[in-house]
Amino acid sequence: MSIQLEMIEDKIEFFEGTDLASIEKKINEQIEYNKAIMLEVASVSHQMHIDQSGKKYFSAVVHFKLKKAMQKGY
Numbered sequence: 001m002s003i004q005l006e007m008i009e010d011k012i013e014f015f016e017g018t019d020l021a022s023i024e025k026k027i028n029e030q031i032e033y034n035k036a037i038m039l040e041v042a043s044v045s046h047q048m049h050i051d052q053s054g055k056k057y058f059s060a061v062v063h064f065k066l067k068k069a070m071q072k073g074y
Contacts, residue, residue: 011039011064016057023058039064
């Protein structure tokens with residue numbers, strides 16, 4: 001039996017909420033978790049939608065990539 005480990009090079013995560021502060025908090029927490037596995041933020045995209053009753057919904061997509069220093073050694 002052999003175990004093969006591979007580095008995660010790309011990771012995309014989705015976030016949603018009813019206010020920007022809650023999404024920002026979730027993203028910041030995930031950034032800290034991903035630092036432990038050598039991933040950094042490559043890009044962030046976000047949108048806001050207002051439904052018919054006037055309620056706002058926010059969503060964001062964050063693309064994490066392997067840190068550049070690790071890519072050279074990998």
